[in-house]
Amino acid sequence: NAGVTQTPKFRVLKTGQSMTLLCAQDMNHEYMYWYRQDPGMGLRLIHYSVGEGTTAKGEVPDGYNVSRLKKQNFLLGLESAAPSQTSVYFCASSGYNEQFFGPGTRLTVL
């Protein structure tokens, strides 16, 4: 039982490049979330999903897209990366109560 896993763990991009972050959970959770954490701050919600095939915007959705084609996976895409997207990205999943978090992906955009 791996819980919530994220790939990759680290990535460096140049401005304008694209990439996809993958989140996977093996707890059969309906809800999945993508957050970003900037230095010295709490987490802010980017996008979330309340079930397979659904997605919705969070607090800071601009510049990101998401897809939930399978219940266990939630993908976060950056189509044209910008330095302002340098951050640590966390994925989480939940049933109806607690959210459980993955280990994070540290992304640097040069």
Place this chain on the structure above:
Amino acid sequence: GIQVEQSPPDLILQEGANSTLRCNFSDSVNNLQWFHQNPWGQLINLFYIPSGTKQNGRLSATTVATERYSLLYISSSQTTDSGVYFCAVEQMDSSYKLIFGSGTRLLVRP
């Protein structure tokens, strides 16, 4: 939207000391969780506590929903307790989305 304020922002303790961390929120909530982010960046669930009191070893938490605050107690602190403690709440009508406070940074000295 709902505001989540944590205090104190920073706390330095000598090993063995006790401490109380506070989380105030500005509106009614469905869900409240406490997390510990360790120095390696991992987010660890401490408590799911929308109301009432829970204890887990040296840690305990109390949420008084009617007065819109929650407290996290750490007793006999250890150096491994160092890190950032986050409170996160789900507003009553917010579809399972968590809003994070900015955290309390704790350093426990040997």
